[in-house]
Amino acid sequence: MSTRLHLQLVTPTGTLMDREVDSVTLPTRVGEITILPDHAPLVSVLSAGEATIADGSSKTPFVVAGGVVEVFQNTVAVLADTAEEPTAIDVKAAEENAKKLAAKIAAEPVMDSAVYAALLNDLDRERAKINIGKKWQKIQ
Structure with missing residues (x-):
C-alpha cells in the first residue's frame, strides 16, 4: 500500500x-x-x-x-x-468577463450548439474564478 x-x-x-x-x-x-x-x-x-x-x-x-x-x-x-x-485571479476581471458572457448568451436565443457549449464552459470557468478568488481573499 x-x-x-x-x-x-x-x-x-x-x-x-x-x-x-x-x-x-x-x-x-x-x-x-x-x-x-x-x-x-x-x-x-x-x-x-x-x-x-x-x-x-x-x-x-x-x-x-x-x-x-x-x-x-x-x-x-x-x-x-x-x-x-x-493568487493569480483578478476577481473584478472575472466578474466583467462573466457579465459579458452571460449577456452574449442571453442576446442570442438561437445559436449553434457547439458555440453555446463553449460559451457556457467559459462562463462556468469565470464563475469558478470569482468564487475561488473571493474565498481566497477572505482567508488572506
Whole structure:
C-alpha cells in the first residue's frame, strides 16, 4: 500500500505541478472526487471548479476548467484546459468577463450548439474564478 500519489498538473501552456502529494480533490462532471493513494484506475472529465492538492498539513487550491484526469498506479495526471492559482485571479476581471458572457448568451436565443457549449464552459470557468478568488481573499 502506497502512502503518496505522484501528481502531474499540465495545461496547454506547460506543467504547473509535478510532485508527490497526499491527496487530490477535483471537480468532475459527476461531482467532486478525492483521490487517495491506491485509488482504483479512473478516467474522468473535469468541469470548472476548485481543485485542492493536499500535502501534509498544507492545502494548495487551483481553479481548473475543462480537461481530463487519469488515475493509474498512484499517478494522477490532470490535463486541464486551464488552471490558475487563486493568487493569480483578478476577481473584478472575472466578474466583467462573466457579465459579458452571460449577456452574449442571453442576446442570442438561437445559436449553434457547439458555440453555446463553449460559451457556457467559459462562463462556468469565470464563475469558478470569482468564487475561488473571493474565498481566497477572505482567508488572506
